[in-house]
Amino acid sequence: xxxxxxxxxxxxxxxxxxxxxGAMTANSLAAIHASRTPPLTESVIAGKALWAARNxxxxxxxxxxxxxxxxxxxKVADRRDAAWLQGFLVRPAVAKPGTTMPDQRLTEADxxxxxxxxxxxxxxxxxxxxxxxxxxxxxxxxxxxxAMLFQRKGCSACHMAAGLGASGPGPDLTHIGGTxxxxxxxxxxxxxxxxxxxxAVKPGTLMPRTPLSAAERDALVEYLVSLK
Amino acid sequence: xxxxxxxxxxxxxxxxxxxxxxxxxxxxxxxxQYVWPTLLLDTLPFxxxxxxxxxxxxxxxxxxxxxxxxYLLAEEAETEILSPAMAYAQLALxxxxxxxxxxxxxxxGVSxxxxxxxxxxPWPWLIVAGTVLFLVNVVGTLIKAKRLNPITFVLGVxxxxxxxxxxxxxxxxxxxxxxxxxxWWIIHLWVxxxxxxxxxxxxxxxxxxxxxxxxxxMYRWLYVEVTLVLVTGIIGxxxxxxxxxxxxxxxxxxxxxxxxxxxxxxxxxxxxFRSMRERPVAAADRVPxxxxxxxxxxHFLGAGVWGFxxxxxxxxKWTHGTQVTASHGHFxxxxxxxxxxxxxxxxxxxxxxxxxxxxxxxxxxxxxxxAAGMLSMVLAFTIAGVVQTYLYRLLGxxxxxxxxxxxxxxxxxxxxxxxxxxxxGTLLCAWDLFAIGRASGPRAPAEA
Numbered sequence: 001x002x003x004x005x006x007x008x009x010x011x012x013x014x015x016x017x018x019x020x021x022g023a024m025t026a027n028s029l030a031a032i033h034a035s036r037t038p039p040l041t042e043s044v045i046a047g048k049a050l051w052a053a054r055n056x057x058x059x060x061x062x063x064x065x066x067x068x069x070x071x072x073x074x075k076v077a078d079r080r081d082a083a084w085l086q087g088f089l090v091r092p093a094v095a096k097p098g099t100t101m102p103d104q105r106l107t108e109a110d111x112x113x114x115x116x117x118x119x120x121x122x123x124x125x126x127x128x129x130x131x132x133x134x135x136x137x138x139x140x141x142x143x144x145x146x147a148m149l150f151q152r153k154g155c156s157a158c159h160m161a162a163g164l165g166a167s168g169p170g171p172d173l174t175h176i177g178g179t180x181x182x183x184x185x186x187x188x189x190x191x192x193x194x195x196x197x198x199x200a201v202k203p204g205t206l207m208p209r210t211p212l213s214a215a216e217r218d219a220l221v222e223y224l225v226s227l228k
Numbered sequence: 229x230x231x232x233x234x235x236x237x238x239x240x241x242x243x244x245x246x247x248x249x250x251x252x253x254x255x256x257x258x259x260x261q262y263v264w265p266t267l268l269l270d271t272l273p274f275x276x277x278x279x280x281x282x283x284x285x286x287x288x289x290x291x292x293x294x295x296x297x298x299y300l301l302a303e304e305a306e307t308e309i310l311s312p313a314m315a316y317a318q319l320a321l322x323x324x325x326x327x328x329x330x331x332x333x334x335x336x337g338v339s340x341x342x343x344x345x346x347x348x349x350p351w352p353w354l355i356v357a358g359t360v361l362f363l364v365n366v367v368g369t370l371i372k373a374k375r376l377n378p379i380t381f382v383l384g385v386x387x388x389x390x391x392x393x394x395x396x397x398x399x400x401x402x403x404x405x406x407x408x409x410x411x412w413w414i415i416h417l418w419v420x421x422x423x424x425x426x427x428x429x430x431x432x433x434x435x436x437x438x439x440x441x442x443x444x445x446m447y448r449w450l451y452v453e454v455t456l457v458l459v460t461g462i463i464g465x466x467x468x469x470x471x472x473x474x475x476x477x478x479x480x481x482x483x484x485x486x487x488x489x490x491x492x493x494x495x496x497x498x499x500x501f502r503s504m505r506e507r508p509v510a511a512a513d514r515v516p517x518x519x520x521x522x523x524x525x526x527h528f529l530g531a532g533v534w535g536f537x538x539x540x541x542x543x544x545k546w547t548h549g550t551q552v553t554a555s556h557g558h559f560x561x562x563x564x565x566x567x568x569x570x571x572x573x574x575x576x577x578x579x580x581x582x583x584x585x586x587x588x589x590x591x592x593x594x595x596x597x598x599a600a601g602m603l604s605m606v607l608a609f610t611i612a613g614v615v616q617t618y619l620y621r622l623l624g625x626x627x628x629x630x631x632x633x634x635x636x637x638x639x640x641x642x643x644x645x646x647x648x649x650x651x652x653g654t655l656l657c658a659w660d661l662f663a664i665g666r667a668s669g670p671r672a673p674a675e676a
Contacts (some may be wrong), residue, residue: 006447007381010458014458017458020462024481032474036405037406040402044402051341053339058275058346059274059275063471068554072549102273124405130548130549130621131621133621154624154629157623208633210629211626211628
């Protein structure tokens with residue numbers, strides 16, 4: 001066998017592969033700048049610099065990259081409004097008692113820059129990542145806020161309501177507004193307390209505590225009592 | 229050991245062994261923080277621990293691979309290393325950069341943000357300086373020897389590529405998508421490109437030495453392996469470009485090319501087993517032989533199988549950004565590079581000390597403890613990842629609820645297996661690398 005053949009194939013294959021990658025890189029970078037990411041502003045750049053300097057990325061993922069210790073933040077600006085994010089970033093323990101997010105000692109201006117950064121990241125064209133959970137894909141677009149939350153917060157992973165969701169392990173909630181479950185009341189007051197902390201109401205229940213803002217909880221309760 | 233300057237490898241291996249132990253200690257700490265979330269919350273939060281864990285990984289692997297390269301290079305090029313002084317200066321620079329990086333994380337709380345490349349300025353410049361010294365020494369030695377064989381050629385290409393891609397680290401972008409686009413040129417082209425070249429060359433060297441397999445045969449396998457590695461792996465970078473703001477065509481290109489990435493890895497495993505049948509490995513080399521077979525299996529399972537399992541976009545859409553990635557990361561890094569670097573150390577260190585036949589009991593215990601520890605940790609990570617993917621991604625449950633109520637249970641087992649099996653294995657490994665050939669009495673006189 002020709003002793004030069006294999007090294008030649010190795011070198012040629014490598015160079016051709018890098019040429020293709022180079023061309024695709026040029027094309028990708030042009031597309032990212034042109035249309036796939038929004039234009040950069042001063043505050044987005046400042047926010048990203050803070051994001052890097054405080055090493056946020058070793059607890060949180062963004063674009064799915066990073067530590068798996070704290071919530072994924074690519075679409076955080078969809079989940080939380082700017083005022084809540086601002087308050088949380090400046091005083092995490094006040095905005096969310098019991099959180100293990102360390103206080104980063106951010107000024108209001110720092111927090112504003114970070115919120116601008118998250119608003120910018122939210123608008124990156126990620127080819128529809130992260131995917132919507134399977135339950136929420138089934139929710140009709142005309143649903144009420146509570147019906148959407150029922151899917152988006154994972155309730156439908158264990159419960160059935162309006163023909164959507166799982167047949168267990170949680171009880172079927174199709175008629176929860178009219179028929180109480182397991183001798184527990186179905187009043188709005190009780191359901192609010194239940195959603196706040198199921199263990200406190202019924203020790204040993206399998207139902208996990210799902211973090212909800214007060215507004216989200218009220219919307220869910222309103223939806224649940226409407227299920228007759 | 230034939231050449232005096234092969235001794236340069238020893239301080240590299242010893243430094244690597246210490247950093248390896250430290251890496252595992254920090255890994256245990258951050259695993260524990262999943263189980264006890266307030267542990268050291270104010271003094272050493274998770275992000276600092278994780279940055280430490282990742283950077284120690286890179287440092288110890290690079291130091292061990294560079295040390296092994298000096299040993300290999302002198303023997304393969306049949307000459308002394310160009311400049312021992314330069315090699316010591318390089319080690320000093322890299323150690324200062326490493327310690328500086330850790331001190332910056334721990335006490336100054338600074339970072340450059342992206343995982344694996346958090347090391348803040350000026351330390352990356354010192355790393356570049358150290359790496360340049362290394363390349364000058366390697367290339368200079370090869371030029372001096374006027375002798376290039378496939379092993380030294382592939383090793384050289386790997387080292388030059390590794391150094392060039394690291395330079396990207398010095399030019400961050402304000403656009404997160406662009407920043408991560410280039411970051412993958414470092415991370416992916418390292419572990420699925422240039423590091424694979426270094427690993428293939430080093431494995432070829434060790435297999436020839438351990439089994440006496442014919443060089444011509446080994447050279448052919450080596451070229452076929454590394455050609456396939458780069459032809460599948462360079463464009464296979466596309467599996468990192470599915471969801472980060474990059475054009476949609478990467479979904480196809482990434483899937484097709486990375487689907488073939490396990491092929492060269494499988495060839496390397498077949499190559500190792502085929503060579504091992506050539507002749508029985510000498511009793512004195514039982515420990516490195518175990519590590520060589522270990523890396524063949526671990527590389528195939530961790531990088532090939534676990535990597536392939538999550539590489540197609542239809543699956544990756546759900547698993548991306550979950551503990552499934554952590555299971556693959558641990559399995560692949562340890563299987564492909566950790567075990568190989570240690571195989572080289574266990575082969576070379578006794579020879580550097582002219583120790584003759586050395587006892588193998590401690591080394592074998594270390595191997596089995598680490599192998600059992602890593603396998604059980606990887607299984608726990610995998611279950612954690614699958615549970616997380618199902619509850620958090622498919623069903624849409626809250627991230628923190630899933631983490632504290634479900635993932636934490638499996639992270640407890642990662643921590644427990646790490647503490648009971650893996651850590652003792654690493655301690656034995658480091659102890660053995662320091663003690664081999666010295667334990668039985670005064671140090672053997674140096675060969676001159």
